[in-house]
Amino acid sequence: MDILINNFPSPVSKLTLLDPNGMECKDFKSPTLLLGFDMGGDIKALNDNALSKFFSSLILYDSLIMIDTDFRKLISFIGFDDCFTLLKERKVKLIYSEVDFSMEFLNKNGSKLKLNTDIKPIPLLPYMETNFQSYTERKSIKSEFIQSIENAMINKVNDSETDKLNSLIIDNLKKDILNKEISNQFLNGVESIDCMNPYQTTSVLRLINTLKGFSLQEKYNVGCIVQDSFSKDYLSSKLSFYTRKPIIDKVDYFSDVCSIKKIPNIYDLYRRKLISINDIINISNENKAKKFNEWFNDDNLTKEDILFALTKSHKNSHLLKSIRWTLPNIAGLVNPLLGLASSFCDSFLVDKVINGWSPNIFLDDVLKEKIDVLVQKKEKEHQRTLIIKRFGSIKPNEKCPCQSGLKFKKCHGAF
Structure with a gap:
């Protein structure tokens, strides 16, 4: 199973201003475009959280799908060599999407802006062809690296799909602007995408990035998506207005279980150089890991099922004797609506445990x-x-x- 990594690593903490020639400028005297948005809060903590989810996802999923410009950010965080390893091991798939948004200044003092869709991000392939030596001096591996990027690319989003994706995102944005509760909570009271102040534009660009992630998830039929807390709060607010199945972040569930079972944070170990990227890949390629992931990523399993099953030891004999009664009843106490899911978990998990298998083996x-x-x-x-x-x-x-x-x-x- 694949997972889409969006907002990774956490978006830029500073805004980029472009002058009429497309060059970065330092003030509001002559900018025409504004790119990026301010995350607010502790940027290092936000990045660490995003990287922690990324490394957990390496254990839990066959491959991770990223927008290719986000992969460039990943290189700056974990280094060229480890990113090259991820490409060679087919742990990362890349999307080039021409969907991008910026803000166009309506006046010289920068007090009014409108949404702009004319900026196109530079694809990773030509970018790395040109800038390869800024990442490594090993010219001999350039061809292999470029080929690895090409192998990792999923079909490019074509022009008609880009227009469709653009329209879908803007339509959703306009609906949210009309909803005063959502607009006030997430968009700082924006009334029109054709006239905003700089503070409102950062919120709009951030929300667009979230909508872009959900749109790409749907397009590529990815079962799971990693988003930041802003995106989750936004989605929760939407669910109060629209009937829709919640998007589940099982990476959070996995982190909760690891914390309970005293399993160290994978990214923290990697950052301290106690494990390598190859160690992580080798663990994820184990047959027991693949069997665990097949169970863990089944859509029928709820959070209650997962936490109950994984916080018990498979070596505990009394679990085998009581699990047929305990599991559905505990799940029922947690949530009376879980009868169907718990009966599935009962039939699947209990049979596996009695036959000598448990997700805790992994x-x-x-x-x-x-x-x-x-x-x-x-x-x-x-x-x-x-x-x-x-x-x-x-x-x-x-x-x-x-x-x-x-x-x-x-x-x-x-x-």
Whole structure:
């Protein structure tokens, strides 16, 4: 199963002003266009949250779908080499969408703006062809990298689809503007896309980005989408006016379970260099991981089903004896409307558990244990490096300087 990563990493924290020649300008004296929007709050925390979801998604899904301009941002966050690895391992699929929006200034002092749809983002392929050396000096891998991008590209959105997508987004935006409750909460009271103040435009551009993500999700028939809290709040407000199935973010469910089971945050381990991108890919490619993901991403499973099943140990024998009674009844207590879903979970999960399989086999015996081994290995390597740096060259059969009484090769010198 694939997942669409939208608003990733979190959108720019500063606004970009373009002059009549398309060059960035620093003031409001002569700009014609405004790009981007202010996220507000702690930008680092927002980026860390987006990256945390990205790394969890690498474990949970076969591949991640991103707009190619967002992939450029990812390179700046985790580096060229790791992004190249993701491409080669087919963990990322890329979309080039010509749908983009900016704001056009109506006067020189920048007090009035209107929506503009004429700006087209530069596709990743020609951009990397031109700017490859700004990312790495290894010219020999340029052809392979460019080919990997081409292999990752999903069919380009053509002109007619672009116009249709543009119209769909603008139509939804206009409906939200007419809805005073939504307009006041998310658009700072915008009354017209043809005349806004700068503060209102940042809200409009942010909401457009959310609508763009939902539109692409529908176009590519992606079951799950990762959005930020703004997008989730917006969707929740829409559900009070329209009858629609909520968009489920199972990555959040997975994070909750990992927290309960004391499984470390994948991105935090990666950031601290305790696990590598290859370690994460290897874990996600395990057969037990694939079986877990097939179960986890079934549409019939509710949050209550998932949390109940995954916060129990598969090694707990009394679970096998009582689960047929417990699961549907607990689910019923949580939500009386879950009868159908819980009966599905009962028939699927219980049969698997009794036959020796549980979704916790992956969490407990693969993910947690492999992370523990990798972390211990890295910490041991770190300690070995410190000892050697402190004492210089140490022969394998010499006593370890840490005073453990063991030979160095059996202590800090062991691999």
